[in-house]
Amino acid sequence: xxxxxxxxxxxxxxxxxxxxxxxxxxxxxxxxxxxxxxxxxxxxxxxxxxxxxxxxxxxxxxxxxxxxxxxxxxxxxxxxxxxxxxxxxxxxxxxxxxxxxxxxxxxxxxxxxxxxxxxxxxxxxxxxxxxxxxxxxxxxxxxxxxxxxxxxxxxxxxxxxxxxxxxxxxxxxxxxxxxxxxxxxxxxxxxxxxxxxxxxxxxxxxxxxxxxxxxxxxxxxxxxxxxxxxxxxxxxxxxxxxxxxxxxxxxxxxxxxxxxxxxxxxxxxxxxxxxxxxxxxxxxxxxxxxxxxxxxxxxxxxxxxxxxxxxxxxxxxxxxxxxxxxxxxxxxxxxxxxxxxxxxxxxxxxxxxxxxxxxxxxxxxxxxxxxxxxxxxxxxxxxxxxxx
Numbered sequence: 001x002x003x004x005x006x007x008x009x010x011x012x013x014x015x016x017x018x019x020x021x022x023x024x025x026x027x028x029x030x031x032x033x034x035x036x037x038x039x040x041x042x043x044x045x046x047x048x049x050x051x052x053x054x055x056x057x058x059x060x061x062x063x064x065x066x067x068x069x070x071x072x073x074x075x076x077x078x079x080x081x082x083x084x085x086x087x088x089x090x091x092x093x094x095x096x097x098x099x100x101x102x103x104x105x106x107x108x109x110x111x112x113x114x115x116x117x118x119x120x121x122x123x124x125x126x127x128x129x130x131x132x133x134x135x136x137x138x139x140x141x142x143x144x145x146x147x148x149x150x151x152x153x154x155x156x157x158x159x160x161x162x163x164x165x166x167x168x169x170x171x172x173x174x175x176x177x178x179x180x181x182x183x184x185x186x187x188x189x190x191x192x193x194x195x196x197x198x199x200x201x202x203x204x205x206x207x208x209x210x211x212x213x214x215x216x217x218x219x220x221x222x223x224x225x226x227x228x229x230x231x232x233x234x235x236x237x238x239x240x241x242x243x244x245x246x247x248x249x250x251x252x253x254x255x256x257x258x259x260x261x262x263x264x265x266x267x268x269x270x271x272x273x274x275x276x277x278x279x280x281x282x283x284x285x286x287x288x289x290x291x292x293x294x295x296x297x298x299x300x301x302x303x304x305x306x307x308x309x310x311x312x313x314x315x316x317x318x319x320x321x322x323x324x325x326x327x328x329x330x331x332x333x334x335x336x337x338x339x340x341x342x343x344x345x346x347x348x349x350x351x352x353x354x355x356x357x358x359x360x361x362x363x364x365x366x367x368x369x370x371x372x373x374x375x376x377x378x379x380x381x382x383x384x385x386x387x388x
């Protein structure tokens with residue numbers, strides 16, 4: 001039936017009631033049908049949606065649907081805000097005419113809730129999305145005073161938020177509604193046993209831009225929190241290891257310097273040993289010369305006979321001294337030889353240690369570079385966790 005161009009008379013009211021008694025069940029979000037005379041409601045039908053303050057016998061609302069339709073004098077579509085009936089509605093209705101007087105004697109009106117598109121589609125997407133999320137999720141919609149839609153998941157729910165629960169002052173939906181902007185909040189594990197983040201977005205009337213409600217999404221952050229904890233622990237551990245490596249590097253540098261200095265000193269000792277060997281060679285030459293002199297002196301003392309006996313004794317002592325000197329030189333030479341062997345062994349060990357220290361220093365530098373890379377990765381992991 002095309003009602004837009006139909007003029008309804010008092011005789012058509014019963015037929016109209018039967019028609020809308022069927023029609024109100026075709027609206028998914030419910031509907032309310034009622035008729036009025038010039039002053040009050042005369043008849044009412046509802047399905048899933050009841051219009052507050054509209055009952056049989058109640059007076060027509062000032063500037064309400066009946067009054068506006070009577071003023072228009074024709075079938076009219078109205079968009080009514082919350083201030084008239086307490087809810088936002090679409091009103092479709094027309095006047096009822098008296099056949100004899102051709103005057104308006106009442107109205108017929110179909111009311112359906114005027115909801116945001118997100119509210120209309122909530123029951124379709126929310127149950128699917130809630131359980132698709134890895135850690136579960138919770139969705140809810142409010143009007144200006146309370147929660148009108150909710151959807152929890154198997155892994156995460158907010159049981160204290162039920163339908164018709166008033167919006168708590170200071171909560172995310174409350175602040176989003178009054179500030180007319182999207183707001184996000186982090187909530188620690190003390191509330192529901194796990195950390196989570198809520199994001200509330202205002203739902204705006206497409207005509208007036210007024211915030212008529214909010215849509216809120218609550219997502220668990222346990223995985224992100226665990227990743228952040230791991231990243232922080234990793235970063236802390238790497239920092240400690242890096243500090244230890246720095247200390248090892250400093251100690252290795254000191255050891256390398258000491259080894260270089262020791263090697264230099266060993267070279268100096270080897271030079272002194274060469275000098276000692278040169279001095280001993282000189283002493284040996286002197287001892288050999290002294291021995292020759294003693295021998296010559298003994299020959300001369302024997303030739304002069306009794307008069308040279310004392311001189312012969314001296315010559316003998318000189319030869320003995322020469323022999324002892326050569327013997328001592330041989331002993332010193334043997335000792336210096338042993339010292340030289342020990343020094344050479346120490347020098348070789350020092351060279352090997354120095355090479356090892358240098359290799360260690362190079363390895364430490366490589367480890368330090370790896371640690372810096374791992375620290376950078378830990379920071380990236382922490383940032384990734386924060387953005388999950």
